[in-house]
Amino acid sequence: MTTPTRVCFRLQVRPELLDEYLDRHSPVWPEMLAEIAAAGRRNYSLFLADGGTLIGYYEVDDDAAAQAYLAASPVAARWEAEMGRFFLGLDGRPDQAATALTEVFHLEDQLADVGGPAASTPDNRNDTEGSAS
Secondary structure: OOOOEEEEEEEEEOHHHHHHHHHHOOOOOHHHHHHHHHOOOEEEEEEEOHHHEEEEEEEEOOHHHHHHHHHHOHHHHHHHHHHHHHEEOOOOOHHHHOEEOOOOOOHHHHHHHOOOOOOOOOOOOOOOOOOOO
16 A cells, blocks of 8 residues: 655635635535546645635645646636636646645654554553552
């Protein structure tokens, strides 16, 4: 099993268009959702901060192939043509020109590097508090 690539990006939504931007994502066109999935992107989320900073995250096995798939998709082209006006400082389609962020920490990777558990949960931790020795 290959480890997916984690992709995080940032865009800036025009403050005067925030409400309309949110409306456009509730819901996204079903055919656009299908194209995102067909491109191989999964676990895709968008987060909106005060002032219109938008952070997106997804996982993919081959990001270059996913980008190429969406770049050639007529559905994605229509969606991105409509969405482009919502963003500040963007040169090109939002799905192709978003600013990628550099990952600096990933818990599971670092735990694997030190041979630790996949995740610390109440069910798998060694609870010795309150016991007499």
